[in-house]
Amino acid sequence: MAYDPNNIFAKILRGEIPCNKVYEDEFALAFHDINPQAPVHVLVIPKGEYISMADFTKSAPAELVTGFMRAVGAVADQLGLVEPGYRTLANAGDNAHQEVPHLHIHIFGGAPLGPMLDKRFSG
DSSP: OOOOTTSHHHHHHTTSSOOOEEEEOSSEEEEEOSSOSSSEEEEEEESSOOOSHHHHHHHSOHHHHHHHHHHHHHHHHHTTOTTTOEEEEOOOSTTTTOOSSSOOEEEEESSOOOOSSOGGGOO
């Protein structure tokens, strides 16, 4: 799958669509999700054209991979989520219900989140 430069996150990175920003550095941009699934629900996106974690870790320069992952940790810390706990999630592809074809990590927190996956699939 080729990267679509007209996806919503690409437009946010270019400043064409506003976001409720919580963090930005040379590697990443983080902003509140417009449809939150937890009391705190922030998205962290890398600055670059990457569809998924597999694409990102294969194609991005090492300093961007490192900087992006550090940004995810910095956002969780900035939001006060480290001590009470939080969840990160990166969907990839149709089976995972990835809605925007730009790598993004969801950070969920602010309340007990419960189990993540449907128990029908646990062994």
